[in-house]
Amino acid sequence: MTRSREIGRAGWGWTAFAGIIALIYFFPVMWIIMTAFKTRPDALAVPPKFFFTPTLDNFVGVFFRAVISGGGAAQATEFPLYFFNSIFIAGVSCLLALIIGTIAAYGFSRYPLKGNETYMFIILTTRMMPAIVVVIPIFLMFREIGLSGTYAGIIFLYTAFNLPFTIWMVRSFFDELNTEIEDAARMDGATERQLFFGICLPQVKAGLAATFVFGLILTWNEFLFALLLTGVDTRTVPVAMARTLGGEMGVDYGLLAAIVTLFLIPIFFVTFLLQNQLLRGVTFGTVRK
Amino acid sequence: MTTIDIKDVTKVYPNGFKAVERINLSVGQGEVMCLLGPSGCGKTTTLRMVAGLEDITEGECQIGGRRVNELLARERNVAMAFQFYALYPSLTVAENLKFPLHAEGRSQAEMDAKVRQVAKTLQLEGVLERKPAQLSEGEKQRVAVGRSIIRDPECFLFDEPLSRLDVTLREQMRGEIKEVLSGLSKATVIVTHDQLEALTMADRIAVMRAGIIEQVATPHDIFAKPANLFVAGFIGTPQMNLIPASFTGMDGGHGGFALPGGQKILLQIDPAVGRLAPGTGITLGIRPRNLEIMPEPVPDGLTLQVDIVEPMGAETLAHLSDGAQSMRVVCDWRVPIDESDRLHVRFQPGYVHVFGPDEQAVRS
Numbered sequence: 001m002t003r004s005r006e007i008g009r010a011g012w013g014w015t016a017f018a019g020i021i022a023l024i025y026f027f028p029v030m031w032i033i034m035t036a037f038k039t040r041p042d043a044l045a046v047p048p049k050f051f052f053t054p055t056l057d058n059f060v061g062v063f064f065r066a067v068i069s070g071g072g073a074a075q076a077t078e079f080p081l082y083f084f085n086s087i088f089i090a091g092v093s094c095l096l097a098l099i100i101g102t103i104a105a106y107g108f109s110r111y112p113l114k115g116n117e118t119y120m121f122i123i124l125t126t127r128m129m130p131a132i133v134v135v136i137p138i139f140l141m142f143r144e145i146g147l148s149g150t151y152a153g154i155i156f157l158y159t160a161f162n163l164p165f166t167i168w169m170v171r172s173f174f175d176e177l178n179t180e181i182e183d184a185a186r187m188d189g190a191t192e193r194q195l196f197f198g199i200c201l202p203q204v205k206a207g208l209a210a211t212f213v214f215g216l217i218l219t220w221n222e223f224l225f226a227l228l229l230t231g232v233d234t235r236t237v238p239v240a241m242a243r244t245l246g247g248e249m250g251v252d253y254g255l256l257a258a259i260v261t262l263f264l265i266p267i268f269f270v271t272f273l274l275q276n277q278l279l280r281g282v283t284f285g286t287v288r289k
Numbered sequence: 290m291t292t293i294d295i296k297d298v299t300k301v302y303p304n305g306f307k308a309v310e311r312i313n314l315s316v317g318q319g320e321v322m323c324l325l326g327p328s329g330c331g332k333t334t335t336l337r338m339v340a341g342l343e344d345i346t347e348g349e350c351q352i353g354g355r356r357v358n359e360l361l362a363r364e365r366n367v368a369m370a371f372q373f374y375a376l377y378p379s380l381t382v383a384e385n386l387k388f389p390l391h392a393e394g395r396s397q398a399e400m401d402a403k404v405r406q407v408a409k410t411l412q413l414e415g416v417l418e419r420k421p422a423q424l425s426e427g428e429k430q431r432v433a434v435g436r437s438i439i440r441d442p443e444c445f446l447f448d449e450p451l452s453r454l455d456v457t458l459r460e461q462m463r464g465e466i467k468e469v470l471s472g473l474s475k476a477t478v479i480v481t482h483d484q485l486e487a488l489t490m491a492d493r494i495a496v497m498r499a500g501i502i503e504q505v506a507t508p509h510d511i512f513a514k515p516a517n518l519f520v521a522g523f524i525g526t527p528q529m530n531l532i533p534a535s536f537t538g539m540d541g542g543h544g545g546f547a548l549p550g551g552q553k554i555l556l557q558i559d560p561a562v563g564r565l566a567p568g569t570g571i572t573l574g575i576r577p578r579n580l581e582i583m584p585e586p587v588p589d590g591l592t593l594q595v596d597i598v599e600p601m602g603a604e605t606l607a608h609l610s611d612g613a614q615s616m617r618v619v620c621d622w623r624v625p626i627d628e629s630d631r632l633h634v635r636f637q638p639g640y641v642h643v644f645g646p647d648e649q650a651v652r653s
Contacts, residue, residue: 183342184375186362188436189392202379 029264035257043253058258079259081233082240087266089151089236090219093158098212100159101166102204106196108167109174110182120171123164131161131224139228149231157225162215169214173207174200209277213270220267237263291318291353291443291475293339298348300334300500308334310500311348316444319474321467323491325481327523331500332480336446339478341365353443363392368437372449374429376421382432383408383417389440407435410469427458431465438469444476451486463489484524488512496520518648521574527606529576529642530616536643538567544643546573548591550613555588557638561653565645574642577606577619582626583633590635591616595628609634 010018035043037054064074113119138157139148147153177200185199201208223238230236241259245251271278293316300309309331316322324332337343339350341362350357357365368389376385383404390400408414411431421429430450437445450466451459467490470477481487487494488508495505496519504516515521521529537545537553544558556573565571586592593609593616600606600622607626609616618634620626643651 178373178375180371180373180375181377183337183340183362184369184371184436185377185388186342187340187367187369188389188440189363190388191363199377205379 032257032260033264035253036261038254038257040252040254043257058254059262061252061255062258062262078235079237079240082235082237083262083266085151085230085234086220086237086263089154089158089234090216093155094162094212094215094219096155096159097162097166097215098170098208101163101211102170102201102208104163105167105170106174106200108171120168123167127161127164135224135228138225142229148229149234151234154226154229154234154236157229158219158222161222162219165218166211166215169211170204170207173204177203206277206280209274210280213274213278216270217267292316292351293322293444293476293478294349294351294354295335295339296349296351298335298338298350299346300331300338300343301346308500309338312497312500312502314495314502314505316476316478318476321470321477321479321490321492323479323481323487323494324497325484325487325494325523326497328482329499330497332482332497333448335497336369336448336478336480339444340367340369340446366440366443367446368440368442368444369446370433370437370448370450372452374421374433374453376429376432376436378421381418381420382413382424382428385421385432386413386417386435386439389436393440403439407439410438411435411465426454427462430454430458430462434466434469438473442475444478445470445473447477447479449481450479452481452483459486466490484526488524496523498523514650514652515574515642516650518572518574518644521642521644521650525576527577527617527619529574530580531644532573532575532614532616534571534573536562536565536567536569536571539563543589546571548614550611552591552611554591554636556636556641557589558641558643559652562643562651565651570646571651572644572648574644575636575640577617578604579637579640580616580618581635581637582618582620582624583635586633587635589638590633592631592633595626595630595632598626598628607632 034050036058037056038049038052039055039057042049042052062079063077065077108116108120142148142153142157147156181203182195182199185195190198221238222236223242226236226239227242230239237259241256241263244256244259293314295312295314297311297313298309299307299311301307312331312335314322314335324335326332334343338345339352341357341360341364345358352365352367377388380388386404386407387400390403395403404417405414408417411434413428413431413435416424416428421432424432430453434450437447447466451462454462463486470490479487479490488511491508493505493507494511496503496511498519504511504520506514506516511520511524515524515529518531522531532548534546534548534554537547539545539562540555542557542560543555544562546554546556548554562571581590583590591611593611595607596610596615597608598605599608601619603622604619605622605624605626607618607620609618609632616634618632626632645651
C-alpha cells in the first residue's frame with residue numbers, strides 16, 4: 001500500500017532537490033560575482049579556486065584607471081556616465097513605451113476599431129523577425145536624420161521595440177477587468193477621462209509594473225543596437241563592457257566580472273522592489289475572479 | 290415627478306441580434322417594477338437602455354417626462370446597482386459611497402455627512418475604511434445599494450441585486466432593500482430571474498421572454514391570472530400543471546374537456562370559454578396546490594397513479610401520471626401518499642385556467 005503524501009508539504013528531500021537545481025541555474029551568476037572579487041591570478045587559476053582572499057581592486061578599477069606610464073594620480077574612467085546612460089535610456093524608453101502602450105491598449109480594449117484584431121496582429125508582426133534583419137536600414141536611416149549617437153535616437157528605438165509587447169500585455173489586463181465597474185462609474189457621473197485614470201488604471205497597476213519590468217530587463221541588456229547607434233557620450237554599459245575586451249593585457253576577467261556585477265544591481269533592485277506587483281501582474285486573471 | 294416611460298423600444302445589436310422588440314412599459318412615481326424572465330430574455334438590456342449604457346435602436350425612453358435617448362449615462366441622473374456590485378476595488382467603502390457625490394460638486398462636509406447617513410441606514414459604519422476585497426458578500430451588496438441611494442437620482446435601477454447572496458442573506462436583504470426603497474419613493478426597476486424576489490419586492494411585475502413583454506401586472510394578478518401559457522408556466526413553484534385537452538362544450542355552466550388518455554372532466558370555468566368552438570384544442574392549467582385529494586372519483590377530477598413522492602417539509606409534492614399526461618400535486622405533509630397508489634384529485638373550482646390555441650388565457 002502506498003502512503004499518500006500530505007498535501008501542501010513537499011518535505012526536506014524535495015526542498016533539497018529543488019535547491020540543487022536552483023544552484024545549478026544560479027551558478028554562472030555566482031561565478032561571475034565571485035570572479036569580481038578575485039585578483040587576476042586567482043581569476044585565471046586552473047583548477048578554479050572556490051576559496052580565495054577577496055579584493056575590491058576590480059571595482060575600483062571600473063571607475064579609476066591606473067596610469068601605467070609615469071606614475072601620477074589615477075584617472076577616472078567613463079563608467080559612471082555609461083551607467084547613467086544605461087539607466088536613463090532604459091528607464092525613459094520603458095516608461096515611454098508604458099505610457100503610449102497603455103493608452104493604445106485601452107483604446108484597443110474599450111473602443112475597438114473595425115478590424116481591431118488585425119491591427120493588433122500587425123503590431124505584433126513588427127516583432128516577428130530577428131532584430132538584426134532591420135539593423136542596416138535603421139542604421140542608415142538614423143545616420144541620415146542625424147539620430148545616430150543621440151539619446152533621442154536610441155530612446156525612440158527602444159520605445160518602438162517595447163511597444164508591441166506592452167500593448168499586447170496591457171490590453172489583456174484591460175480585457176480582464178469587469179466592465180460593470182466602468183458602467184457603474186459612468187452612472188455615477190464619471191467622465192471618460194476619470195474612468196481611465198480613476199477606475200481602470202488603478203486596477204491594472206500590478207500588470208503595468210510587471211510589463212514595465214519585463215521591458216526594462218530586455219532593454220537593459222540590449223547590445224546590438226546600442227553598439228551601432230550610440231556614440232561616445234551615449235554609450236550604454238553592455239557596449240562599454242565589450243570594449244574592455246582585448247587591449248594590451250588581454251581580457252581582464254576580474255574587471256569584466258566587476259562591471260557585470262555592478263550592472264546586475266539596478267535591475268535586481270527594481271525587480272526586487274516590484275516583485276509583489278510582478279507576481280500579481282503575471283497571475284492577474286487567475287487571482288482576481 | 291420621477292417616472293420612467295419606455296415607448297416602443299427596440300434594441301438590435303450590431304451583429305443583428307434583436308434583444309428587445311417594441312416593448313412598452315411605464316413605471317410610476319414610487320413604484321417598484323420588476324423585470325422578470327429567463328436568462329437572455331432582454332431584461333438586462335432593457336435596464337441598460339434606461340441607464341444609458343446601451344443605445345436605443347428604435348423608440349423612446351423618457352425619465353421624468355423628458356426624452357433621454359440622446360443623453361449620456363451620467364447626464365440622466367439615474368442610479369444603478371449592478372449584479373456583481375461593481376465596487377471600485379482601489380477605493381475604500383467610504384470613498385466608494387462618496388464617488389457619485391463628486392460629480393454633483395458638493396462640499397466635503399456635505400459629502401461626509403451623506404456617507405455617514407447612508408452607512409448608518411445600511412449598517413456599514415464599521416467597514417467604512419475597508420477595501421471591497423475585505424468585505425463579505427452581504428456587505429458588498431449593501432455598499433452597492435448604498436452607492437446608488439446616496440445621490441438623489443430621478444430613478445433607481447437594480448440588476449439582479451440579490452443573485453450572488455446565499456439563501457439566508459438573500460431573504461434578509463430582500464426585506465432591507467424593500468424597506469429602503471419604500472422610504473425613497475422613486476421609480477425603481479429591478480431586474481431578476483428569481484420569481485420569489487420579484488413577487489416579494491415588486492409593486493408590479495413585467496414578465497419578459499425573448500425580447501417581448503408577456504404580461505405586466507401586480508404580483509397577485511401575475512400569479513392568479515397569468516395572461517398566457519408562458520407566464521403560467523414560469524410563475525409559481527412547483528410549476529403549474531399544464532394539460533393539453535380538447536374542449537367538448539358547455540354543460541350547465543361547466544365546461545367539458547376530453548383528455549388525451551381518454552378521461553373526461555367537467556370543470557367550473559370562466560364563462561368566456563363557452564365562446565370557443567367545441568373540439569378546440571386548449572390547455573388546462575391548475576396549480577399543484579389547487580388539486581384536492583378525494584376519497585373517490587369525482588366528475589371534476591382525474592384518477593392518476595403516483596410516480597414519485599418528494600417530501601418538502603411542510604408539504605409533500607407527488608408526481609402523478611396515467612400514461613397520457615403527468616401532473617404534480619402538493620398536499621399537506623400529514624396526508625399519507627405512497628408510490629404506486631392511485632389518487633383521485635379534484636380541480637378546485639375557481640382555480641382552473643384555460644389557454645386557447647393561441648396560448649393566451651381565455652378569460653372574460
